[in-house]
Amino acid sequence: MPLLRPTMVLTQLDLEEPTVVRKFSLNVLAMALLTGASLRLYRAAILQFGWSNSWTWIAGTFLGGVAILFLLATLHLGNYPVRAWLWRAPLFAMLEAATEIGVSLALTVAGLERIGSLTATIEDWQGSAFKLAVVRIVGITLFALLLAFVSTMVRLVLMPRKKERRTTTAVVPPELP
Numbered sequence: 001m002p003l004l005r006p007t008m009v010l011t012q013l014d015l016e017e018p019t020v021v022r023k024f025s026l027n028v029l030a031m032a033l034l035t036g037a038s039l040r041l042y043r044a045a046i047l048q049f050g051w052s053n054s055w056t057w058i059a060g061t062f063l064g065g066v067a068i069l070f071l072l073a074t075l076h077l078g079n080y081p082v083r084a085w086l087w088r089a090p091l092f093a094m095l096e097a098a099t100e101i102g103v104s105l106a107l108t109v110a111g112l113e114r115i116g117s118l119t120a121t122i123e124d125w126q127g128s129a130f131k132l133a134v135v136r137i138v139g140i141t142l143f144a145l146l147l148a149f150v151s152t153m154v155r156l157v158l159m160p161r162k163k164e165r166r167t168t169t170a171v172v173p174p175e176l177p
Contacts, residue, residue: 008168022079031076032092036099044107069136070143082148089144090137093156098135118135130171 024030046061076092077085105125107113113120115128 015128021146025075026079028076028088028092029095031072032095032101034094035069035072035099037103038072039065039096040107042068042104044112044114047116048112048123051117069140072142073143074147077147078145082152085148089141092131093137093140096140097133100132104129104132147164 018026024034029145033151042065048065050057050061052058073092073096077088080088104113108120108122108125113125115124120128
């Protein structure tokens with residue numbers, strides 16, 4: 001006789017393996033590395049190949065970077081309950097900023113990092129690294145707070161509430177003969 005007999009519960013379980021994207025999005029380090037590297041390479045490509053004096057171009061490229069940052073942060077944070085965001089969002093922000101600073105350093109050493117129309121130097125990199133870290137950590141943390149508020153409000157409004165049934169036990173007087 002086997003130790004675990006098949007039962008209805010065990011035989012009808014349909015467990016699906018998470019997709020590659022889901023497995024990747026669960027890992028805070030992998031998502032932070034992807035976000036930081038993609039943002040810095042996006043910025044380098046925009047400054048290298050697509051400079052324009054048009055305000056719509058500048059606003060569009062800025063909003064593109066913000067979209068990449070917040071969409072990838074949401075993709076990671078959305079896998080966890082809001083309570084876990086308290087430590088996950090700042091950790092994600094610090095790892096993302098460190099990755100972006102590292103990629104920026106590599107591009108600076110290679111002579112590919114730009115500040116406006118000029119090639120960046122190590123002295124430029126030091127000042128921009130601190131600003132970038134502060135902006136990313138504060139920005140992602142505030143975004144996570146806003147996202148937590150909105151998701152909680154949506155959950156409260158859209159999800160049906162279970163109504164509590166109040167059961168009252170009535171005392172029935174005994175029947176008289």
